[in-house]
Amino acid sequence: MAQRPHNFNAGPAILPLEVLEEAREAIVDTHGTGLSILEWSHRSPEYGQVHEEAVTTLRELLGPSAEGHEILFLQGGASLQFAQVPLNLAAAGRPGEYVVTGVWAEKALAEARRLGRGRELWNGGGGGFSTLPAVEEIRATEDCAYVHLTSNNTIFGTQWRDFPRNLSAPLVADMSSDMLSRPLDLSAFRLIYAGAQKNLGPAGLAVVLIEKEVLDRCATDLPNILSYRAHAGARGLYHTPPTFAVYLMGLVFRWMLDQGGLVEMGRRSETRASLLYEVIDASDFYSGTAAPSVRSRMNVTFRLPSEELERLFLEESAAEGFVGLKGHRLVGGLRASIYNAMPEASVRALADFMRAFEARHG
Amino acid sequence: MAQRPHNFNAGPAILPLEVLEEAREAIVDTHGTGLSILEWSHRSPEYGQVHEEAVTTLRELLGPSAEGHEILFLQGGASLQFAQVPLNLAAAGRPGEYVVTGVWAEKALAEARRLGRGRELWNGGGGGFSTLPAVEEIRATEDCAYVHLTSNNTIFGTQWRDFPRNLSAPLVADMSSDMLSRPLDLSAFRLIYAGAQKNLGPAGLAVVLIEKEVLDRCATDLPNILSYRAHAGARGLYHTPPTFAVYLMGLVFRWMLDQGGLVEMGRRSETRASLLYEVIDASDFYSGTAAPSVRSRMNVTFRLPSEELERLFLEESAAEGFVGLKGHRLVGGLRASIYNAMPEASVRALADFMRAFEARHG
Secondary structure (H helix, E strand, O other): OOOOOEEOOOOOOOOOHHHHHHHHHHOOOOOOOOOOHHHOOOOOHHHHHHHHHHHHHHHHHHOHHHOOEEEEEEOOHHHHHHHHHHHHHOEOOEOEEEEEOOHHHHHHHHHHHHOOOEEEEEEOHHHOOOOOOOHHHOOOOOOOOEEEEEOEEOOOOEEOOOOOOOOOOOEEEEOOOOOOOOOOOHHHOOEEEEEOOOOOOOOOOEEEEEEHHHHHOOOOOOOHHHOHHHHHHOOOOOOOOOHHHHHHHHHHHHHHHHHOHHHHHHHHHHHHHHHHHHHHHOOOOOEEOOOHHHEOOOEEEEEOOOHHHHHHHHHHHHHOOEEOOEOOOOOOOEEEEOOOOOOHHHHHHHHHHHHHHHHHHO | OOOOOEEOOOOOOOOOHHHHHHHHHHOOOOOOOOOOHHHOOOOOHHHHHHHHHHHHHHHHHHOHHHOOEEEEEEOOHHHHHHHHHHHHHOEOOEOEEEEEOOHHHHHHHHHHHHOOOEEEEEEOHHHOOOOOOOHHHOOOOOOOOEEEEEOEEOOOOEEOOOOOOOOOOOEEEEOOOOOOOOOOOHHHOOEEEEEOOOOOOOOOOEEEEEEHHHHHOOOOOOOHHHOHHHHHHOOOOOOOOOHHHHHHHHHHHHHHHHHOHHHHHHHHHHHHHHHHHHHHHOOOOOEEOOOHHHEOOOEEEEEOOOHHHHHHHHHHHHHOOEEOOEOOOOOOOEEEEOOOOOOHHHHHHHHHHHHHHHHHHO
16 A cells, blocks of 8 residues: 555545545445445435434534534535525525635625625625634624625635624524534534535535524425425435445544544644644744634645745655645645644644755745 | 345445445555545546546447537436426426426426426326336427436336437436436437436436537526536536545446446346346236336336235345345335346346245245
8 A cells, every 4th residue: 555645635635544444344345234335225224324323423523502403414515505505595685695705705605696695794805815804893784694604714724713693694604624623612603514525524515504493494495405494304315315425424423523522623723733833933934824813723824935935845745745735726835734634743744844845945 | 244135226226346346445545646535636636537537438438429418427416407407408488398207207397396497298197107108299398498208217117218309399318227227329318317326326426418509508697506507617627526426436437338338238237127027927926017118127116916925025035135125115016126237146046036935925
């Protein structure tokens, strides 16, 4: 087997090796059935148990503040949620309001606008999306259906620490890139969605947490496949779920729990981020792209003195076994994505590499 | 490892063992990268090659009649297509017309109706869906946007042999349960869709073949995620694709090609079906539920003289290593789903079991 590189991909991203090793066996023979999980009927008791365990393990991770929320596993990633949220929660003349803190928020707003149901509430584009609004700045307009924010911005490396409370409209959050990376108080949110392929599992799946009261007020005139009510009514089996993706995500949930749950995920995440920000802050060679008070613990984005040095950094780091460090083309520079499954040792290796690279070329 | 049962599941269903064994290694280390396919970026050259190969292998399987069709791999299975087809192709006052030959056609029509864009053209419900209309019976109404049919009906065990031609409206087909099980002349169809979890791969993926001229006439006022044009414009990477599902489906396509392509798939499928229908036809004990002229080569549905005997059949067959033979609750009885990956030996074993069971209890 080839040596495992330090995988800093932004998503699909690193997964726990223990989970992958368990899944490897399941691909040919799952739980001693002689069949692959891929070959099980989604109506079989065996799959029913896998699905149910994924839901209950997620509930265990989330704790009591999630009791009032329905849990849905849906296809289409966060991108389908960009349309599904306004279809279910907004209406013509009662739009969702969007806090635009980066590209993914822009995309979410654009989809809502295509439906005639989206409005901008705040936009950080003028400042290159390097900052976030203060929590107190966010106030819902009277006629709006919900306020939407993106809890972590993968491209610009910013992340909300606190969230608006006591809004006059339901708060909806896209948590695709930091879901379950820290303890989460669900009482602030009516709806949360997250594509799985950062902290949770493979691509092809989204987790939706929707408060039951909000669910009861969702639109009823939608195609079933786009209706939260239809999915909730069928207990996650309205249509054939992506069975393998649910299975694997369930293993990741179990792994998180075994490692110490969300408190421990938060502690590790803080440690990993600090290791890299310390190098950046101690240096005139590296410069972070996000305002320090809103820096992300998931995606550490930084520049070097020149694009030439950035290319060299990528080249030399690749030769030493680092993968996925190229920044998004909109920001340029470098990006280290350090999701839940990222070992501290890989981050220490990167910090060491950064110091050595600066010593060589600074 | 547990012994591999005879897997007659209706879907998710049996997959080629060679494919599963190759995928098993990829779960921890794909193509010697030291990373799982689940951890690759969907923008990496490695994944780009996997995706592109799946598309080109499918083109090779389909042959020249598919040259005018765009190939899309989308999430949401056939169920999302039930909504996506009318959203893209129909309009208020210009509905799609549905040939209702079973439950899946009913569901497709129901979703179109929820959008105000669906109308019934033919309905076999009065005859218990045991027959199909003659090809010449299908005529599009002048104001319709398309005619929709379901090429194979998993629940009632019927399958179209020929398809309507020279319709005055585009022909759209849901081929979820018999796609790539026989040679396919694409010139009869403007749009074909198929959930992957029968003949093609794992759940969580749909294949859409759409003629380029039809694509150019699709609606432009949709959320991107629901727009065929947006997906085609981004060459299948409009958003993060379900990378593992595409990878695995690509392996299945390659397997089909290596086995001899669609001609060979068709030959095997005919052999498998004949083995079972011969037992049914030679017996007064078993009775097929579908009219003989439209019997499915994918799903062989049959009844026994009593429900008690049917329960006993399930019980005794399970003890001998047969899985997934219970008929759908709407039809009752038994169903043997015999998709591409089903070995002839398993079908022979079932035919033998059926004869022995009749001898014991007939």
